[in-house]
Amino acid sequence: MPDHRPDRVPLWRHLAMFRRDILSTQPAKLYRARMAEFRLPFLRSFMVNEPDLVRLVLQERPQDFPKSSRVAEGLRLLLGNSVFLTNGATWARQRRMIDPAFEGGRLSETFPAMWAAAQATAARLAPGPLDAEAAMSHAAADVIFRTLFSVPIEDATAAAVYREFRAHQAAQPLMNLGALLPLPRWMPRLHSRRARTTARRIRALITQMTVARAQAIAEGTAPDDLATKIMTTTDPETGARFDTAEMVDQVAIFFLAGHETSASALAWALYLLATHADVQDALAAEAAALDPWLERGDVPDFGVLSKLPRTRDAFRETLRLYPPVPMLVREAARAERFRDRAVPPGAQVIVSPWHMGRNERIWPDPHDFRPARWQESETRAHARDGYLPFSAGPRVCTGAGFAMAEAVLILATLLRRFRFTPDGQKPVPVAHLTVRSGTGIHLRVAPR
Ligand code: HEM
Numbered sequence: 001m002p003d004h005r006p007d008r009v010p011l012w013r014h015l016a017m018f019r020r021d022i023l024s025t026q027p028a029k030l031y032r033a034r035m036a037e038f039r040l041p042f043l044r045s046f047m048v049n050e051p052d053l054v055r056l057v058l059q060e061r062p063q064d065f066p067k068s069s070r071v072a073e074g075l076r077l078l079l080g081n082s083v084f085l086t087n088g089a090t091w092a093r094q095r096r097m098i099d100p101a102f103e104g105g106r107l108s109e110t111f112p113a114m115w116a117a118a119q120a121t122a123a124r125l126a127p128g129p130l131d132a133e134a135a136m137s138h139a140a141a142d143v144i145f146r147t148l149f150s151v152p153i154e155d156a157t158a159a160a161v162y163r164e165f166r167a168h169q170a171a172q173p174l175m176n177l178g179a180l181l182p183l184p185r186w187m188p189r190l191h192s193r194r195a196r197t198t199a200r201r202i203r204a205l206i207t208q209m210t211v212a213r214a215q216a217i218a219e220g221t222a223p224d225d226l227a228t229k230i231m232t233t234t235d236p237e238t239g240a241r242f243d244t245a246e247m248v249d250q251v252a253i254f255f256l257a258g259h260e261t262s263a264s265a266l267a268w269a270l271y272l273l274a275t276h277a278d279v280q281d282a283l284a285a286e287a288a289a290l291d292p293w294l295e296r297g298d299v300p301d302f303g304v305l306s307k308l309p310r311t312r313d314a315f316r317e318t319l320r321l322y323p324p325v326p327m328l329v330r331e332a333a334r335a336e337r338f339r340d341r342a343v344p345p346g347a348q349v350i351v352s353p354w355h356m357g358r359n360e361r362i363w364p365d366p367h368d369f370r371p372a373r374w375q376e377s378e379t380r381a382h383a384r385d386g387y388l389p390f391s392a393g394p395r396v397c398t399g400a401g402f403a404m405a406e407a408v409l410i411l412a413t414l415l416r417r418f419r420f421t422p423d424g425q426k427p428v429p430v431a432h433l434t435v436r437s438g439t440g441i442h443l444r445v446a447p448r
Helices: 011-020 051-060 069-079 088-102 104-109 111-124 132-149 156-171 193-219 226-232 244-274 277-296 302-307 309-321 353-357 371-375 378-386 400-417
Strands: 035-040 043-048 128-131 328-331 336-338 341-343 348-351 418-422 429-431 435-437 442-447
Touching: 043 051, 043 341, 051 348, 051 378, 069 193, 069 244, 069 328, 088 104, 088 226, 088 244, 104 111, 104 400, 111 132, 111 400, 128 132, 132 156, 132 226, 132 244, 132 400, 156 193, 156 244, 193 226, 193 244, 226 244, 244 277, 244 309, 244 400, 244 418, 244 435, 244 442, 277 302, 277 309, 277 400, 277 418, 302 309, 302 400, 309 353, 309 371, 309 400, 353 378, 371 378, 400 418
Parallel strands: 043 348
Antiparallel strands: 035 043, 128 442, 328 348, 336 341, 418 442, 429 435
């Protein structure tokens, strides 16, 4: 857990803390509160922590709580008009064209690419110290490029996107700042020159890949991967496909949402397993299920994941404690009344997977890492009320099934070969683009 601020602090101190990190800025009472209101000079924000209110916002009336335009401002530079930022009819059309690529059957077709990325990750690891965040970023970026464009991260363009992306994050490190800073709406949001340059370079590289793919599709030589699937899907309502510009925006979000999030969760998972040796040993034993294919140098089919239920539970539990997207920010489109308080139109409505996952009214032992809870029947009800790592409702993460498959496979592959122990400073969660550790996640790797 991060440190928490005292319940009352002066505004100037709150803002100073805010610039550093949005997790430690929150008071500990939010793990129990049903709702909290933040009143700042130009901004009213409501964090809703009660399951019924969360359901109202995400599932029952999502059209009345569109994505916050303040969040969009910060991300637009890189993501343009991507499905992550759009609302209304544009968003609905984009989802109609993207969702088929992530459906169950289709997902199983990406499995050989995930398997190859998992093997490559294991091959890169060596006994000794490990920067788990860097290693898992590399692994997750590799998965995205292999599944989306059929190229490994070593491909020159893929490697350049990855490099520029890291520079972009360093130039613009805090997510949602624009959303939550109490600046008046008319004030322009300044992006550093460096952030503009890196965003432009990333988009130029992605455009290059997308144009090349459009040509290969036209020539009939395109590989059968996610990019081809999405670019050849026609909207059932209009019959149109994505044009190059709109596809570039979608590739940008697949890369961002698809690799940053998985990387964050995998690094925390390795940390939790390193600090819970008994769980780690049990998962290593379970991973023996992969042996027949590892010995033959062969690729199993997607069904092999069903042999790894404990690994799945450990990853679920990691997502409960360290949801990579800690807060979801929406805007009230019209006046609302929440728990007898007036919510004016334009107010920010925040749903916090971080606080719901550790909510003391919902979860027993909320801050403990206990994967076995996922085998208990009560957990279903707790999860219905307080488990939101992939959000919920129509805007639920498109890649949830993909991310679960990728993570279980990578963890099992690594645990079969290596033992992880903690090394160096204890990690401290901070909310950057995703939940990362302010002190890094440093582990020691030994052969198993
Ligand atoms: C552990 C990994 C992941 C986590 C925890 C995660 C979490 C989330 C969350 C919480 C949202 C909703 C954000 C909001 O509404 O404000 C979201 C949206 C999204 N995610 Fe993921 N995600 C993960 C992996 C992926 C992957 C692998 C992909 C694609 C390859 C992906 C693609 C997307 C897209 C396109 C959206 C936007 C959906 C929309 O707004 O309609 N995500 N994700």
